[in-house]
Amino acid sequence: MSSKTFYITTPIYYPSDDLHIGHAYCSVAADTMAKYKRMRGYDVFFLTGTDEHGQKIEEVARERGLEPQVFVDQMLVKIKDLWKLMHVDYDGFIRTTDPNHVKAVQHIFVKLNEKGDIYEGVYEGWYCTPCESFWTESQLLDGLCPDCQRPVEKTREKSYFFRLSKYENRLKQLFHDHSDFVEPASRAHEMINNFLEAGLEDLAVSRSNFSWGVPLPFADDSIAYVWVDALCNYITALGYPDDTELFDRYWPADVHLVGKEIMRFHSLIWPALLMALDLPLPKKIFGHGWLLFEGGKMSKSKGNVVDPAILVDRYGLDALRYFLLREFPFGSDGNYSTEALIKRSNSDLANDFGNLLSRVVAMISQSFPEGFPSEKDFDQVDIDLTNLADETAAKVEQHFDKMEFSLVLASIWHLIGQSNKYIDLTTPWILAKEEESRSRLAAVLYTLADVLRRIAVWISPFMVDTPAKVRQQLGITDAGEEINTELSSWESAAESGLYRDDFIVQKGKPIFPRIDIRAELSTIEKLDEI
Numbered sequence: 001m002s003s004k005t006f007y008i009t010t011p012i013y014y015p016s017d018d019l020h021i022g023h024a025y026c027s028v029a030a031d032t033m034a035k036y037k038r039m040r041g042y043d044v045f046f047l048t049g050t051d052e053h054g055q056k057i058e059e060v061a062r063e064r065g066l067e068p069q070v071f072v073d074q075m076l077v078k079i080k081d082l083w084k085l086m087h088v089d090y091d092g093f094i095r096t097t098d099p100n101h102v103k104a105v106q107h108i109f110v111k112l113n114e115k116g117d118i119y120e121g122v123y124e125g126w127y128c129t130p131c132e133s134f135w136t137e138s139q140l141l142d143g144l145c146p147d148c149q150r151p152v153e154k155t156r157e158k159s160y161f162f163r164l165s166k167y168e169n170r171l172k173q174l175f176h177d178h179s180d181f182v183e184p185a186s187r188a189h190e191m192i193n194n195f196l197e198a199g200l201e202d203l204a205v206s207r208s209n210f211s212w213g214v215p216l217p218f219a220d221d222s223i224a225y226v227w228v229d230a231l232c233n234y235i236t237a238l239g240y241p242d243d244t245e246l247f248d249r250y251w252p253a254d255v256h257l258v259g260k261e262i263m264r265f266h267s268l269i270w271p272a273l274l275m276a277l278d279l280p281l282p283k284k285i286f287g288h289g290w291l292l293f294e295g296g297k298m299s300k301s302k303g304n305v306v307d308p309a310i311l312v313d314r315y316g317l318d319a320l321r322y323f324l325l326r327e328f329p330f331g332s333d334g335n336y337s338t339e340a341l342i343k344r345s346n347s348d349l350a351n352d353f354g355n356l357l358s359r360v361v362a363m364i365s366q367s368f369p370e371g372f373p374s375e376k377d378f379d380q381v382d383i384d385l386t387n388l389a390d391e392t393a394a395k396v397e398q399h400f401d402k403m404e405f406s407l408v409l410a411s412i413w414h415l416i417g418q419s420n421k422y423i424d425l426t427t428p429w430i431l432a433k434e435e436e437s438r439s440r441l442a443a444v445l446y447t448l449a450d451v452l453r454r455i456a457v458w459i460s461p462f463m464v465d466t467p468a469k470v471r472q473q474l475g476i477t478d479a480g481e482e483i484n485t486e487l488s489s490w491e492s493a494a495e496s497g498l499y500r501d502d503f504i505v506q507k508g509k510p511i512f513p514r515i516d517i518r519a520e521l522s523t524i525e526k527l528d529e530i
């Protein structure tokens with residue numbers, strides 16, 4: 001077992017409705033990071049799950065005539081199926097209705113109470129049910145929820161409060177001492193300016209006007225506020241407080257990935273709760289942007305085209321995963337459209353990458369069907385391309401370590417672009433005509449095969465099937481039929497010259513099909529009217 005650990009989490013999703021491409025975006029990012037770290041030799045724990053309590057779940061279940069538990073059990077099946085389909089390969093899946101989680105949340109409330117950080121009062125103010133958020137009069141924007149711009153309800157109920165204000169100075173210190181605690185930096189500034197500087201008020205942490213939640217051990221008419229219940233998942237999933245094996249191994253988390261709308265809960269309330277529990281704080285909270293759809297925030301009501309299962313079915317999982325992490329810089333908002341997805345798939349995947357592989361494999365198969373000769377006549381232009389691949393190795397790691405997924409892919413695709421230019425420059429189809437340029441031709445095609453082998457490694461955290469397809473066409477096998485695992489390791493991609501002369505290329509189907517954009521868009525339009 002590696003001594004280097006890496007603990008990454010997604011938010012636990014609220015299963016009041018089917019998940020859409022916006023949720024898949026966050027999970028694919030977390031999964032890609034987890035896969036990268038595993039390839040780098042880390043002992044990784046990737047956690048996701050479902051946030052199953054709360055007023056909205058209770059209301060939605062009731063509308064459908066179901067008990068809340070029955071309703072969330074049904075939704076869970078669909079969510080787990082989606083992650084399976086998308087190869088979101090998590091190590092842990094937590095449900096907030098798990099008995100262990102419920103017990104642990106109760107333990108946490110008792111601990112906070114014993115510490116004097118909980119007191120009884122009356123909550124009077126505004127509540128946004130879709131967001132499950134409390135708001136004061138002054139926080140509302142034109143009388144609406146400042147997060148989702150929907151109407152809020154006036155509530156007045158008995159409530160227990162958490163002394164959030166007590167931790168204000170320590171939180172200010174945290175943001176001051178660790179400028180990278182919250183990323184991107186713009187989100188950290190928002191937290192400081194909009195909340196910390198304005199002063200933190202104590203937080204209502206219980207509800208008493210409905211019952212779908214974790215009962216408080218010291219007040220049987222009250223349940224835990226769903227956000228406190230949910231935030232605790234990051235430690236209860238590791239067995240806190242009873243079974244500390246995983247907790248000791250992985251806590252504190254290396255990164256909590258969150259949508260920007262829930263940054264406040266993760267970067268202020270969560271650390272304050274951990275401070276109150278005398279536990280170490282997560283190392284980083286990373287707020288990714290929203291995928292916008294026709295200018296508005298993504299939601300399931302936007303139609304079938306935001307259903308990730310349909311997109312996987314039509315365009316393939318690897319194209320979708322590539323598009324999500326290539327198109328939008330990870331911390332910023334981006335406009336999602338199926339048209340943009342198809343264009344990316346056609347240009348970057350089918351044209352640039354797929355054509356490169358097909359051309360190289362076809363030329364090798366024609367001129368060196370039995371493998372490369374040992375005699376190769378290398379030139380400066382070959383060395384330049386290999387040097388660029390070496391630089392790419394360093395760039396890929398630098399950007400990955402900062403979760404700059406789009407820049408990782410941009411560096412790899414820059415190398416792909418240069419490889420295509422290199423073919424135009426070295427004109428291997430002309431070299432192939434003359435017997436005396438055979439060793440020059442061998443050098444050119446070997447250089448390309450060697451670069452493609454390294455690219456297949458770097459894309460492995462992003463893509464599920466493509467790396468093996470590339471290796472298969474390049475004939476990268478052991479003596480038997482099996483794909484050579486040594487040449488698919490992360491370390492191997494840093495080195496040039498590992499492609500072997502005795503590999504026999506195998507022509508195959510294009511790894512990415514070209515999509516007829518007009519026909520496809522009209523089909524999609526009809527699909528959306530169903």
Ligand SMILES: [Zn+2]
Pocket residue numbers: 128129130131132133145146147148149150
């Ligand atoms: Zn709201």
